[in-house]
Amino acid sequence: MHICKKKCNFAAVFEKMDKPIVILAIESSCDDTSSAVIVDGVLRSNVIASQKVHEEYGGVVPELASRAHQQNILPVVDTALKRAGVSKDDLSAIAFTRGPGLLGSLLVGTSFAKGLALSLNIPIIDVNHLQGHVLAHFVEDGTGLPHPTFPFLCLLVSGGNSQIVLVRAYNDMEIIGQTIDDAAGEAFDKCAKVLGLPYPGGPWIDKLAKEGDAGKYLFAKPNIPNYDYSFSGHKTSFLYTLRDMLKAHDVTTIDELAERVPHLREDMCASLQATVVDILMRKLKKAAKDLGVSQVAVAGGVSANSALRQAFVDYGKKYHWEVFIPPFSFTTDNAAMVCQAGYFKYLDRDFCAIDEVPYAKTQI
Numbered sequence: 001m002h003i004c005k006k007k008c009n010f011a012a013v014f015e016k017m018d019k020p021i022v023i024l025a026i027e028s029s030c031d032d033t034s035s036a037v038i039v040d041g042v043l044r045s046n047v048i049a050s051q052k053v054h055e056e057y058g059g060v061v062p063e064l065a066s067r068a069h070q071q072n073i074l075p076v077v078d079t080a081l082k083r084a085g086v087s088k089d090d091l092s093a094i095a096f097t098r099g100p101g102l103l104g105s106l107l108v109g110t111s112f113a114k115g116l117a118l119s120l121n122i123p124i125i126d127v128n129h130l131q132g133h134v135l136a137h138f139v140e141d142g143t144g145l146p147h148p149t150f151p152f153l154c155l156l157v158s159g160g161n162s163q164i165v166l167v168r169a170y171n172d173m174e175i176i177g178q179t180i181d182d183a184a185g186e187a188f189d190k191c192a193k194v195l196g197l198p199y200p201g202g203p204w205i206d207k208l209a210k211e212g213d214a215g216k217y218l219f220a221k222p223n224i225p226n227y228d229y230s231f232s233g234h235k236t237s238f239l240y241t242l243r244d245m246l247k248a249h250d251v252t253t254i255d256e257l258a259e260r261v262p263h264l265r266e267d268m269c270a271s272l273q274a275t276v277v278d279i280l281m282r283k284l285k286k287a288a289k290d291l292g293v294s295q296v297a298v299a300g301g302v303s304a305n306s307a308l309r310q311a312f313v314d315y316g317k318k319y320h321w322e323v324f325i326p327p328f329s330f331t332t333d334n335a336a337m338v339c340q341a342g343y344f345k346y347l348d349r350d351f352c353a354i355d356e357v358p359y360a361k362t363q364i
């Protein structure tokens with residue numbers, strides 16, 4: 001497990017100890033510019049500006065993402081402070097996503113956090129994006145949702161990751177299984193693209209699957225040891241099914257095929273989704289059983305998927321798990337989760353040196 005343990009002595013921190021702890025967080029790891037504020041452990045604001053510019057390219061264009069972050073960051077941070085009812089002079093520290101993510105995008109958030117913190121003479125706190133997703137389960141947003149207690153298992157599924165994480169403490173996480181090729185979200189997005197659906201395809205798969213027959217098509221399932229995942233064979237199987245159908249109907253495009261095969265997209269989406277959810281849940285069940293852990297959480301963008309959320313409820317009932325499913329607003333990238341991680345680190349005085357740089361890749 002990686003965690004930055006560099007301590008800095010900021011006189012300002014100790015001067016402010018009698019005041020409320022006010023953490024501002026910035027998330028800019030991919031294509032969402034987000035800022036949040038937590039005051040004494042309670043979330044006061046969580047502002048997200050999603051970048052629409054990538055839609056026409058069918059995926060995130062890194063250079064466009066960094067430019068959009070530059071345009072968005074000031075109004076997003078300003079709105080987060082205003083909604084929280086605090087001024088920049090009230091801030092105790094600034095937390096920021098240091099990685100993993102797109103380097104250009106991370107640089108915008110990191111530089112902004114450093115500049116603002118330097119001008120206010122307050123510490124900065126670096127947050128691992130993946131840990132942030134897991135810690136979204138601890139955000140106090142006023143809805144009274146129960147939080148898991150340690151240790152628990154977290155299925156972390158996003159566009160770039162599919163992992164089973166054993167969470168022993170907020171700063172003690174171990175990846176016990178992960179994908180050896182594509183992530184679950186990536187598989188959804190790529191298959192959606194083949195079906196001619198917009199980017200990101202995950203939410204479209206979810207929507208169309210509701211109208212489809214999950215048993216209509218059978219796709220290959222991986223046979224990978226331990227708690228690891230693989231989605232590339234499953235993706236290829238999806239592609240070959242479509243290729244064979246195009247051939248059988250003597251057509252060349254998906255639109256032509258959809259005219260001949262009723263409910264083509266709906267049934268393909270439903271079958272794909274059911275297979276992905278089954279692959280994810282079977283390994284999670286094995287991990288929970290082997291480790292004797294009965295608190296099980298899900299996090300990351302794919303945790304917005306309705307079939308996966310339902311599977312958590314069903315498995316919870318069947319295997320006597322206490323399940324933790326995040327509110328939709330904390331599933332995809334958001335600064336509330338970064339703020340929560342930053343708040344925990346602030347309590348430990350776990351600050352980051354000003355010369356630390358972002359990282360594109362890392363483990364949790």
Ligand code: KG4
Nearest residue numbers: 158159160185200202301302304305332333
């Ligand atoms: O965590 P996230 O916002 O970004 C990172 O990858 O860090 O996750 C984005 C992923 C995309 O692959 C998107 O298609 C997927 O989450 N996603 C979904 C749903 N909503 C978002 N996948 C399936 N069903 C959904 N409802």
